Amino acid sequence: MKVGIDSISLYTPNSYYGLRELAERHGVEPEKYLYGLGQEQMSVPAPDEDIVTMAANAAAEVVEDAGPDNVATVILATESGIDQSKSAGLFVHQLIGLPANCRVFELKQACYGATAGVQMACAMVRQRPQERVLVVASDIARYERGSQGECTQGAGAVAMLITADPRILEIHPEQGKHSADVMDFWRPNYRSTALVDGALSLDAYHDSLASAWADYRRDGGLSLGELPWLCFHQPFTKMARKAFNTLCELEPEAAASLSPASYEYSQHYGRRIGNCYTASLYIALQSLLETCEEDLAGQNVGFFSYGSGSVGEFFSGTIVAGYQDRLDPALTRAMLDGRQPLDETRYVNWFYGADHDVDAARHVLPVVTTGRYRLSGIIDHKRVYEDGAERLKQAV
Numbered sequence: 001m002k003v004g005i006d007s008i009s010l011y012t013p014n015s016y017y018g019l020r021e022l023a024e025r026h027g028v029e030p031e032k033y034l035y036g037l038g039q040e041q042m043s044v045p046a047p048d049e050d051i052v053t054m055a056a057n058a059a060a061e062v063v064e065d066a067g068p069d070n071v072a073t074v075i076l077a078t079e080s081g082i083d084q085s086k087s088a089g090l091f092v093h094q095l096i097g098l099p100a101n102c103r104v105f106e107l108k109q110a111c112y113g114a115t116a117g118v119q120m121a122c123a124m125v126r127q128r129p130q131e132r133v134l135v136v137a138s139d140i141a142r143y144e145r146g147s148q149g150e151c152t153q154g155a156g157a158v159a160m161l162i163t164a165d166p167r168i169l170e171i172h173p174e175q176g177k178h179s180a181d182v183m184d185f186w187r188p189n190y191r192s193t194a195l196v197d198g199a200l201s202l203d204a205y206h207d208s209l210a211s212a213w214a215d216y217r218r219d220g221g222l223s224l225g226e227l228p229w230l231c232f233h234q235p236f237t238k239m240a241r242k243a244f245n246t247l248c249e250l251e252p253e254a255a256a257s258l259s260p261a262s263y264e265y266s267q268h269y270g271r272r273i274g275n276c277y278t279a280s281l282y283i284a285l286q287s288l289l290e291t292c293e294e295d296l297a298g299q300n301v302g303f304f305s306y307g308s309g310s311v312g313e314f315f316s317g318t319i320v321a322g323y324q325d326r327l328d329p330a331l332t333r334a335m336l337d338g339r340q341p342l343d344e345t346r347y348v349n350w351f352y353g354a355d356h357d358v359d360a361a362r363h364v365l366p367v368v369t370t371g372r373y374r375l376s377g378i379i380d381h382k383r384v385y386e387d388g389a390e391r392l393k394q395a396v
């Protein structure tokens, strides 16, 4: 049975901060961020946006297209959780009108969480082929102000519907896995920004890729020469080039037939959005599918998912004929081009000032985002979301 991605939809907030401006503020040459790391902009969430609203905005597209019937499970992957107990997916489930006979839960393992969700969803569909599973990856990458990670911040969500006979990507059963206890990147419960050992995180990523690749091959996975397209977890787009070089060193003979074109299409969106942790790998996939002019039908894609801490997985898939009919590149382009640039004051206030963890009985948020779903406030410690203005009036 063929199982895989039947729909995919990306959402990113409607404001951004330029990396050139950030470099000036940090007193470094802009080329370091623009070319050294390969980042141009970072999407910045409005004060009334969070992982729930971004996830709902991404998932609404997918569910509107396919209809809510037979969505048997919602898996929300994030490392920017909004509650220690309740799954953020339950807010999304309600906002986008999914039926009650549906299981909803949240997954966490740094940037790897969505891949765990995709693999779990594939297994669920293999067991009950009539059912569909909605996997949503939603994250806000936030580091300490002035830290070396600040230039890799970003925000966004990707929603995917996993089904039998998928119309975008058939996911192969072969898997290569690698887990190791590494303190390369983490966020303790008492912090709103992540801590990172940058150099260790790069080494851990490469070690994980090498080990996951070897495991994928042992599991009967395709050779590098049979994978003309590659998507990597991209905390910054230069990382894809580094990962590609690692694979080429591991398989020098196959590498001769590969060129950087195999991963460059996957970088276009991430370069403008920034790191979105769990969503980054799937933003790379949507970027490849929507920006490559060639018809990719029938061609294989290799994926490397990396989540600090750390878990890595290499897997592959085949692009399905007619996949273009399931995508809307013009809509994605309009979303990216339509974003407003922020000045430094707004960037700092929005990225670091939005205090959603307030211990207040009543905290009402003005309308700022142009996204359909927004966080309208926190009332009696309960987060209140709305789909349009009417809802805020009713809730407050």
Ligand code: CAA
Pocket (backbone or CB within 6 Å): 029, 031, 032, 033, 035, 036, 037, 111, 148, 149, 150, 151, 152, 185, 196, 197, 198, 199, 201, 202, 205, 233, 234, 235, 236, 238, 239, 275, 277, 306, 307, 308
């Ligand atoms: N012109 C062009 N290039 C320049 C330049 C200039 N003027 N100045 C520097 N560069 C290049 C450097 O040569 C370097 O390129 P190479 O790596 O190819 O040599 C690149 O710019 C970056 O320079 P540095 O290594 O000096 O940068 P840094 O030490 O300040 O920080 C970082 C880099 C460690 C990635 C940091 O941004 C960071 O900590 N980021 C967050 C952690 C992260 O993303 N880690 C990635 C792996 S972990 C993961 O993937 C999970 C996750 O999502 C977090």
